[in-house]
Amino acid sequence: MDFPDSAPYVIAYADKTVLKISGVRVKGLDTRSLEELLMKKLNSVVRVIGVTGSSVDMDVYGIDPEKLLKDEQGIIEAVSLSEGITATEVARIAEAKRIVEVDYAELEGKKRTACARERWAGHD
Amino acid sequence: MIEKAVILPTGQEICDGVVIDTDSPEVMQQLLRLNPMCQVERRAPVPDAENLIAEAIDQASEADLVILIGGSGGGRRYSSTLCKDYTHSAMELMLEDFSSREIYGKNGHLWCKLVCGRRKGALVINLPGPYDEAKAAMRAFLRSCEKGKPDLQAINQAMAEAVMEQYPKVEAKAGSLA
Numbered sequence: 001m002d003f004p005d006s007a008p009y010v011i012a013y014a015d016k017t018v019l020k021i022s023g024v025r026v027k028g029l030d031t032r033s034l035e036e037l038l039m040k041k042l043n044s045v046v047r048v049i050g051v052t053g054s055s056v057d058m059d060v061y062g063i064d065p066e067k068l069l070k071d072e073q074g075i076i077e078a079v080s081l082s083e084g085i086t087a088t089e090v091a092r093i094a095e096a097k098r099i100v101e102v103d104y105a106e107l108e109g110k111k112r113t114a115c116a117r118e119r120w121a122g123h124d
Numbered sequence: 125m126i127e128k129a130v131i132l133p134t135g136q137e138i139c140d141g142v143v144i145d146t147d148s149p150e151v152m153q154q155l156l157r158l159n160p161m162c163q164v165e166r167r168a169p170v171p172d173a174e175n176l177i178a179e180a181i182d183q184a185s186e187a188d189l190v191i192l193i194g195g196s197g198g199g200r201r202y203s204s205t206l207c208k209d210y211t212h213s214a215m216e217l218m219l220e221d222f223s224s225r226e227i228y229g230k231n232g233h234l235w236c237k238l239v240c241g242r243r244k245g246a247l248v249i250n251l252p253g254p255y256d257e258a259k260a261a262m263r264a265f266l267r268s269c270e271k272g273k274p275d276l277q278a279i280n281q282a283m284a285e286a287v288m289e290q291y292p293k294v295e296a297k298a299g300s301l302a
Contacts, residue, residue: 008224008225011230012230012235012288030144032256050137052137099229099231099233
């Protein structure tokens with residue numbers, strides 16, 4: 001994919017499921033190692049996009065939420081193998097949601113004020 | 125030739141030690157591969173606060189190159205447990221001249237915004253937090269530098285394309301939101 005010189009943005013039409021694991025204790029996590037463990041298990045691309053002391057948010061490309069939820073225990077076990085994560089007894093998939101496509105034509109003219117430049121006003 | 129570089133990781137999760145900063149060693153390695161004599165300083169991570177990131181950029185701008193890592197997406201706007209992403213907005217505040225590229229998902233979310241610009245004598249760039257994306261963007265940046273003296277737009281474009289290539293099976297559509 002090339003970015004034409006005149007295009008300040010590009011829309012990536014990739015299918016992904018946002019996966020959130022909660023009920024874990026996280027300290028000193030190597031996110032790359034966690035991604036590798038899950039990519040091996042799921043045979044797909046996984047990106048860690050957010051981590052707190054008790055949860056991990058990931059993007060899982062090309063796998064349906066239903067499939068992830070069906071293998072919840074296996075995923076928790078795989079996650080807990082990663083150094084820096086300990087699964088507690090309440091560890092679970094808190095969210096597995098496929099992203100929903102929006103009609104960009106409806107957003108024309110709005111995006112500039114509704115994203116990076118809004119400085120999170122009203123979103124705290 | 126880049127003789128002095130400063131790496132500025134950002135993010136509360138890095139500051140708190142919840143996540144290990146694996147991007148900075150990768151960036152340092154790439155810089156040293158290009159120029160073994162380069163002085164590379166990895167500074168303490170900066171929390172997700174626009175004023176602190178802006179201040180860190182200012183303090184680092186005596187270097188030839190300043191590399192910010194993380195905070196390049198939409199962050200908390202799209203998920204309450206994500207950190208606020210302020211790196212790109214702080215850069216836009218501080219840079220005297222810059223080029224930027226945004227990658228949105230088909231869900232309308234900002235996945236990544238890359239900015240490349242100058243402050244005082246320093247070239248300032250940012251990298252996404254995910255390791256593979258940071259590594260690819262840094263490689264693209266250094267390849268651009270090896271070609272001579274590319275302009276900000278060319279560097280920015282090469283880095284954005286490298287990040288795009290990290291998304292699997294992606295179809296892309298370019299456009300203007302001006």
